[in-house]
Amino acid sequence: MKHIKTINHTVLKDSMAAGGCGECQTSCQSACKTSCTVGNQHCENKNR
Amino acid sequence: MDVESGSVHLVDDLAYEMIPLWQDNSKEELVKKLQDRYPQEDICDTYDEIGELKKEGRLFTEDIYRNYVDAFKARPVQVKALCLHIAHDCNLACRYCFAGEGEYHGRRALMSYEVGRKALDFLVQNSGNHRNLEVDFFGGEPTMNFEVVKQLVAYGRSLEKPHNKNFRFTLTTNGILLDDAMCEFINREMSNVVLSIDGRKEINDFMRPTRNHIGSTYDIIMPKYKKLAESRHQMNYYVRGTFTHYNLDFAKDVLHFADEGFEQISVEPVVAKPEDDYAIREEDMPQIMANYEALAAELLRRKLEGRGFNFFHFMIDIDRGPCVAKRLQGCGSGCEYLAVTPWGDLYPCHQFVGDEKFLMGNVDEGITRPDIRQMFRQSNVYTREKCRNCFAKYYCSGGCSANAYNFNQSIDEPYEIGCEMQRKRIECALMIKAALADARGEDTEVNS
Numbered sequence: 001m002k003h004i005k006t007i008n009h010t011v012l013k014d015s016m017a018a019g020g021c022g023e024c025q026t027s028c029q030s031a032c033k034t035s036c037t038v039g040n041q042h043c044e045n046k047n048r
Numbered sequence: 049m050d051v052e053s054g055s056v057h058l059v060d061d062l063a064y065e066m067i068p069l070w071q072d073n074s075k076e077e078l079v080k081k082l083q084d085r086y087p088q089e090d091i092c093d094t095y096d097e098i099g100e101l102k103k104e105g106r107l108f109t110e111d112i113y114r115n116y117v118d119a120f121k122a123r124p125v126q127v128k129a130l131c132l133h134i135a136h137d138c139n140l141a142c143r144y145c146f147a148g149e150g151e152y153h154g155r156r157a158l159m160s161y162e163v164g165r166k167a168l169d170f171l172v173q174n175s176g177n178h179r180n181l182e183v184d185f186f187g188g189e190p191t192m193n194f195e196v197v198k199q200l201v202a203y204g205r206s207l208e209k210p211h212n213k214n215f216r217f218t219l220t221t222n223g224i225l226l227d228d229a230m231c232e233f234i235n236r237e238m239s240n241v242v243l244s245i246d247g248r249k250e251i252n253d254f255m256r257p258t259r260n261h262i263g264s265t266y267d268i269i270m271p272k273y274k275k276l277a278e279s280r281h282q283m284n285y286y287v288r289g290t291f292t293h294y295n296l297d298f299a300k301d302v303l304h305f306a307d308e309g310f311e312q313i314s315v316e317p318v319v320a321k322p323e324d325d326y327a328i329r330e331e332d333m334p335q336i337m338a339n340y341e342a343l344a345a346e347l348l349r350r351k352l353e354g355r356g357f358n359f360f361h362f363m364i365d366i367d368r369g370p371c372v373a374k375r376l377q378g379c380g381s382g383c384e385y386l387a388v389t390p391w392g393d394l395y396p397c398h399q400f401v402g403d404e405k406f407l408m409g410n411v412d413e414g415i416t417r418p419d420i421r422q423m424f425r426q427s428n429v430y431t432r433e434k435c436r437n438c439f440a441k442y443y444c445s446g447g448c449s450a451n452a453y454n455f456n457q458s459i460d461e462p463y464e465i466g467c468e469m470q471r472k473r474i475e476c477a478l479m480i481k482a483a484l485a486d487a488r489g490e491d492t493e494v495n496s
Contacts, residue, residue, distance in 0.1 A: 007056050012375070012442065021371075
């Protein structure tokens with residue numbers, strides 16, 4: 001595309017099928033302890 | 049950004065102008081509207097590109113997750129993370145301490161090995177098929193009870209094989225008691241360590257004084273933190289500060305850490321009651337926003353120069369971040385995440401400890417107040433009305449329940465100042481991603 005470039009390749013919908021395994025880190029256990037931040041969490045599900 | 053798909057697009061001026069008009073206008077109408085400023089061929093190409101992205105589900109997508117999250121919420125609750133209050137005691141007297149200088153407005157106490165062991169048993173028994181279990185040694189100051197920390201790590205390790213579990217231990221410390229032997233243990237056993245310090249010496253020492261207000265805590269902890277960060281190869285730790293009304297220029301504190309050689313940095317707004325002198329107020333917001341923007345610009349500059357660092361609140365994974373189920377369910381407090389006091393009481397999270405209304409049970413009897421668990425269980429992005437139309441909802445998951453409760457007496461009523469800061473941080477994080485992608489050789493002008 002000439003006028004629009006998409007910089008990521010996945011869409012949230014695609015994570016519905018194999019998502020929700022719950023093996024990832026609980027957000028508050030990372031650094032924050034006050035602010036729920038999930039956007040940077042690492043997905044542990046290899047089937048996604 | 050297309051909120052519901054999570055797609056991030058870099059667009060030129062024409063696309064930037066056309067996207068809001070696209071759904072309500074035909075190609076011909078858009079040619080008429082824009083042809084005085086753009087060539088007709090470009091207008092038609094852009095129109096088609098937008099159409100293609102819509103077809104691919106990357107633009108103008110709709111929220112389809114409402115029933116999906118309800119299905120997840122209906123699953124049986126499994127616990128996978130504990131915050132162990134290994135010591136309700138502290139050797140500092142931080143002015144903003146939500147734990148009342150370690151005591152959580154109760155009595156001083158150290159967790160016994162026996163209570164900790166029961167907590168780990170409770171975790172394993174209530175974790176279902178979850179393999180990865182997280183245990184944070186928290187306080188007060190956990191190094192004041194470090195022998196018990198060591199014993200509990202050994203006990204946790206002994207449970208791994210028989211129960212097919214993988215414990216991830218973490219520790220949050222103020223650094224005062226850290227010594228080489230502790231660091232060696234931490235490096236061997238802790239998947240992450242959070243090192244509390246607020247930034248520049250004068251800022252840190254003002255908010256984080258010693259108990260007798262003599263000497264500089266900065267001078268005590270800074271050399272230890274540097275050594276520990278290096279020994280962990282600058283990974284799997286955070287130097288973690290809190291900013292308050294007294295250091296609204298917190299970007300300087302973040303950069304101070306970076307200049308001191310730290311690569312994993314988190315500096316976060318204080319959680320306080322509105323009447324506290326150090327609380328962040330509405331009138332502080334312009335300065336806070338400006339600091340986030342300045343910090344983002346400087347971080348980008350350093351990344352482009354090959355000397356970047358991670359700032360926790362600007363870290364965002366737009367390609368392989370968490371699944372949508374995780375993003376919608378909230379932080380997990382009160383359900384998959386619980387806090388355990390030194391005497392074994394269970395609370396929804398560390399922020400609620402000491403508030404008897406939220407006492408949920410104990411490590412002997414398990415959950416005795418399923419109604420509290422259910423209240424947290426039900427809470428998600430959709431039960432928080434203010435979140436529904438917020439572009440940041442898939443990145444903050446509805447925000448911190450404790451913050452919401454402290455300010456609005458409801459876990460479903462988000463803390464607005466926190467939301468404003470969160471939106472700014474996500475904007476900054478996306479800007480950095482977009483600018484880095486652009487610098488990698490994309491030739492499109494960035495307007496995102």
